[in-house]
Amino acid sequence: MADLVTDVLRRHAEDAFADELAALAAQDDRPRPERWRLSPWAVATYLLGGELPDGTVITPKYIGPRRVVEVAVTTLATDRALLLLGVPGTAKTWVSEHLAAAISGDSTLLVQGTAGTPEEAVRYGWNYARLLTAGPSREALVPSPLMRAMADGRIARVEELTRIPADVQDSLITILSEKTLPVPELGTEVQAVRGFNLIATANDRDRGVNELSSALRRRFNTVVLPLPGSLEEEVEIVTRRVEQLGRSLRLPELPRLPGGAEEIRRVVTVFRELRAGLTTDGRTKVKTPSGTLSTAEAISVVTNGMALAAHFGDGVLRAGDIAAGVIGAVVRDPAADQQVWREYVEGVVRERDGWKDFYRAARENAR
The missing domain is CATH 1.20.920 (Histone Acetyltransferase; Chain A)
Structure with a gap:
């Protein structure tokens, strides 16, 4: 199994930089939001780079204004979701992945937005073999990455939010405002536990594709990632x-x-x-x-x-x-x-x- 991990073409951030994350966690004595692996200060240090008291060098993952990273990190410690906005190629996906890796230790709870993204990708789906055999049940339900993040108190990610159809986008409103995902077929709901939040990315060039409704946009704190300054x-x-x-x-x-x-x-x-x-x-x-x-x-x-x-x-x-x-x-x-x-x-x-x-x-x- 170790050979398979080292031979993959692109390792997840939490695997590729596991040593740095472990070193930060070991020396991080600052307050941490519930279920966060690191404090907000340590998350920012992980992204921007630095040297720890024991001499461990943290390589920068993002090169840009420090305040941009600090605002992004603190947003995720509140009840507002984070929208990373910018022109293509400004490291929105890269920053999103590393934020999730540093905060939750898991950057894989991901929904890739496309014109064909169905509502099931955001909410939940069904195992139709079990559904036909035994009817709606917990065993037949297939949770989306967002549902899993809500249940476990982790960070979920949505890439290219404005490419997702408007009606599917709006299924996020209840999740972000009420921190609840209703499952009417089972007469129940999934409530988000502390630590859950959402990072979405969108391109400036995609404005007008599927523009966010004002109701959904209010649920996000928008951070614009600029082009490199020099x-x-x-x-x-x-x-x-x-x-x-x-x-x-x-x-x-x-x-x-x-x-x-x-x-x-x-x-x-x-x-x-x-x-x-x-x-x-x-x-x-x-x-x-x-x-x-x-x-x-x-x-x-x-x-x-x-x-x-x-x-x-x-x-x-x-x-x-x-x-x-x-x-x-x-x-x-x-x-x-x-x-x-x-x-x-x-x-x-x-x-x-x-x-x-x-x-x-x-x-x-x-x-």
């Missing part, structure tokens, strides 16, 4: 996540991969300039493409480049390994984005000192 901050985020993914995929480590730091900075620079419509020196305006060019996409581009360098190159990460990924991220709408990319390459990349290799790779991959 080039250095975004480079650090990408570097850390690429290193984690590289270890999982058993790719060469960045410190041992020549050119890794330089190419990460180059990818992040391209993405930030095209997002902002302005070069980093503030001198040249550029057109913005239709895509989001998020930090998550930058991580994907660099990770793919590392795989190319490792499996089809000489192990050195070069401009040619990342150029195709950058173009794929930028050119989502061939009719509009192709011209945006061409103008950026010819007007900015071509004139930039030290970028001749990337300019050549961009031209070759665009053919």
Whole structure:
């Protein structure tokens, strides 16, 4: 079983960072809300990183404003649910998972929101074989992740809340306001015990898909996760996540991969300039493409480049390994984005000192 856990492609946060969570719990002498594994202070330290009195280093899981994390954590200690809002790629899912792991020791009580998410995924369903055999009963009932979280006093998660149909969204209102989930078929209900709360995520870009009703929105405290504030901050985020993914995929480590730091900075620079419509020196305006060019996409581009360098190159990460990924991220709408990319390459990349290799790779991959 241990081998299976270490061989999984992506471990849950509570497993991947079990040592850090245990070290925090051992030295955490601050008040903890009921059924929380850590105090709010320790949860924030787990997300933001730091060094414990015994010298244990807690790696940062989120790089951004400390106040954003503190507000998110304290919200979960109240009777209001937490809505993490932001553009795609601002680490909403990542923060949600790590909050649940630190507070409940379990980040798996998850409902993935889609246009086809049924009400049963939020409330409960039935084992139809048992239902037909013996009728409605506790044994035939299949609890949703939210029902299980309510019963156990843990944190539940709902991803992409605004993608869920409006009538299914509104089934959360009773859960969040009354802390109760009625089961009329059995003439009973499940009441939430202390420790239960809900973290939902939603994208700014999804506004208007299935906009939250005012009644439901009032049940949430909304925390907006911003884009990285500086080039250095975004480079650090990408570097850390690429290193984690590289270890999982058993790719060469960045410190041992020549050119890794330089190419990460180059990818992040391209993405930030095209997002902002302005070069980093503030001198040249550029057109913005239709895509989001998020930090998550930058991580994907660099990770793919590392795989190319490792499996089809000489192990050195070069401009040619990342150029195709950058173009794929930028050119989502061939009719509009192709011209945006061409103008950026010819007007900015071509004139930039030290970028001749990337300019050549961009031209070759665009053919």
